[in-house]
Amino acid sequence: MNSFSEAAGQTFSLLASADAKLVDIVLLSLRMSITAALIGGVIGLPLGAVIAVNEFRGRRTLIVILNALMGLPSVVVGLLVYLLLSRAGPLGSWGILFTPTAIIIAQTILIMPTLAALSRQVIGDAWHEYREQLRSLGETKLGAAPTLLWDLKFSLVTIVLAGFGRAISEVGAVMIVGGNIDGVTRVMTTTIALETSKGDLPLALGLGFILLFIVLALNAAAYVVNDTAQRRYG
Amino acid sequence: MVIIRRTFLALLLALAALGAQAQNRFIVVASTTSTEQSGLFSHLLPVFEKKSGIQVRVVALGTGQALDLARRGDADVVFVHARAAEEKFLAEGHGVRRYPVMYNDFVLIGPKVDSAKIAGGKDIIDALKKIESARAAFVSRGDNSGTHIAELDLWKASGIDLAKARGPWYRDTGQGMGPALNTAASMNAYLLADRGTWLAFKNRGDLEILVQGDRRLNNQYGVMLVNLEKHPTVKRDLGQSFIDWLVSPEGQKTISDYKIGGEQLFFPNAGQVGV
Numbered sequence: 001m002n003s004f005s006e007a008a009g010q011t012f013s014l015l016a017s018a019d020a021k022l023v024d025i026v027l028l029s030l031r032m033s034i035t036a037a038l039i040g041g042v043i044g045l046p047l048g049a050v051i052a053v054n055e056f057r058g059r060r061t062l063i064v065i066l067n068a069l070m071g072l073p074s075v076v077v078g079l080l081v082y083l084l085l086s087r088a089g090p091l092g093s094w095g096i097l098f099t100p101t102a103i104i105i106a107q108t109i110l111i112m113p114t115l116a117a118l119s120r121q122v123i124g125d126a127w128h129e130y131r132e133q134l135r136s137l138g139e140t141k142l143g144a145a146p147t148l149l150w151d152l153k154f155s156l157v158t159i160v161l162a163g164f165g166r167a168i169s170e171v172g173a174v175m176i177v178g179g180n181i182d183g184v185t186r187v188m189t190t191t192i193a194l195e196t197s198k199g200d201l202p203l204a205l206g207l208g209f210i211l212l213f214i215v216l217a218l219n220a221a222a223y224v225v226n227d228t229a230q231r232r233y234g
Numbered sequence: 235m236v237i238i239r240r241t242f243l244a245l246l247l248a249l250a251a252l253g254a255q256a257q258n259r260f261i262v263v264a265s266t267t268s269t270e271q272s273g274l275f276s277h278l279l280p281v282f283e284k285k286s287g288i289q290v291r292v293v294a295l296g297t298g299q300a301l302d303l304a305r306r307g308d309a310d311v312v313f314v315h316a317r318a319a320e321e322k323f324l325a326e327g328h329g330v331r332r333y334p335v336m337y338n339d340f341v342l343i344g345p346k347v348d349s350a351k352i353a354g355g356k357d358i359i360d361a362l363k364k365i366e367s368a369r370a371a372f373v374s375r376g377d378n379s380g381t382h383i384a385e386l387d388l389w390k391a392s393g394i395d396l397a398k399a400r401g402p403w404y405r406d407t408g409q410g411m412g413p414a415l416n417t418a419a420s421m422n423a424y425l426l427a428d429r430g431t432w433l434a435f436k437n438r439g440d441l442e443i444l445v446q447g448d449r450r451l452n453n454q455y456g457v458m459l460v461n462l463e464k465h466p467t468v469k470r471d472l473g474q475s476f477i478d479w480l481v482s483p484e485g486q487k488t489i490s491d492y493k494i495g496g497e498q499l500f501f502p503n504a505g506q507v508g509v
Contacts, residue, residue, distance in 0.1 A: 087307030087465060092467075095467065098262060182275075182276070196412070196416070197267070198434060198435060199437030200436045
């Protein structure tokens with residue numbers, strides 16, 4: 001129990017001191033995870049919509065694969081991206097291993113299946129329900145996807161938040177492709193891992209509380225914005 | 235389809251630009267968890283960065299992994315502690331030259347209860363034999379790190395064939411120094427650790443140093459520039475200036491200045507022959 005009270009104390013002193021280094025780490029974590037969630041959304045949501053409204057060969061297989069990929073182990077993604085971006089790898093000439101860009105790429109790959117699979121499900125259900133209606137309005141399949149994406153935007157925000165949540169809580173891939181370099185690629189989760197390694201468990205847990213708090217605050221903000229918009233325009 | 239492809243390409247280019255805009259005067263140093271987790275780098279690097287304007291980006295892994303990283307051309311400099319592995323790296327042509335930098339020592343850590351009765355001894359071989367015959371819990375790094383390699387060498391020197399002797403008492407964790415210490419602390423096991431990480435380690439529980447001072451516990455660190463001829467992206471000049479500084483009187487003094495609780499963690503010995 002002692003560890004918990006110590007951790008709580010650490011949390012408060014960290015917050016009170018507003019340690020410049022900690023602020024940098026928090027901002028870096030947010031910047032990368034938000035970028036990954038946005039890129040993932042821009043690609044993943046339309047992908048989900050297209051799969052939802054179209055009939056094509058291998059569609060079921062694709063859906064099963066996408067659903068399965070939601071459980072993609074992050075270390076595997078880390079390893080794949082590492083091998084791609086390594087100097088000895090096919091994209092080695094880009095020279096972006098151990099940079100924030102590498103982390104964003106890994107996080108995007110990690111959350112993309114989740115975003116595509118969940119939006120496929122949500123949009124698929126709506127398509128099932130409104131298909132006749134949309135058709136009678138003269139909507140083609142090509143046009144239905146954007147219409148449904150727009151109509152379901154409030155549900156889709158939650159899906160993007162799920163992607164963001166997985167990105168910011170990720171440690172395995174970020175450690176491998178980022179290298180946990182102080183001041184460059186050290187994010188909240190890898191800082192927690194490092195402090196755990198040093199045996200400073202209260203500090204590690206304190207940082208964990210801060211991470212939880214940030215994720216909570218961001219989700220609360222998104223909820224309020226979403227809810228307000230839904231009342232006004234929904 | 236063309237639009238999608240173009241968007242994707244633009245996205246990739248934007249991403250690449252994001253990475254490229256970062257500061258260019260930096261080097262990547264593949265090093266070990268002991269130098270990172272003992273806090274040496276946070277003491278050492280600001281001094282060098284201020285003087286040279288070169289940012290040093292440390293990726294801390296076990297020695298084996300650090301060398302493998304450099305073998306793929308992903309580091310400019312390696313700073314590790316396993317001489318035989320380092321010399322193999324040189325012989326393969328991946329490194330230019332090895333410079334001894336500093337040393338400290340390994341210590342045998344164990345619980346205060348000390349069921350194998352080894353406390354206070356100076357003979358590491360004798361201690362390992364007692365642990366093995368008592369079947370006392372022993373945590374191994376098991377990650378091909380410098381400390382793991384040293385541990386395996388010591389088992390070999392004590393005539394114990396781990397392949398036969400290992401049982402539930404020998405716990406291969408495949409973890410860095412800190413996590414292995416956390417594991418040992420929670421199960422009151424023995425383990426071999428480098429003194430630096432031990433001194434900086436906070437979650438000690440009932441663990442303490444039981445055996446130290448045997449010359450076979452010496453732990454030598456070396457630094458090497460990765461070979462430009464084999465890996466054309468290596469920043470030779472920047473990397474070499476970091477190495478030159480490490481072995482210079484100023485670098486050596488900065489290393490010996492690093493202390494925790496008044497105790498010096500690393501002892502500079504650049505230029506010493508045969509280490």
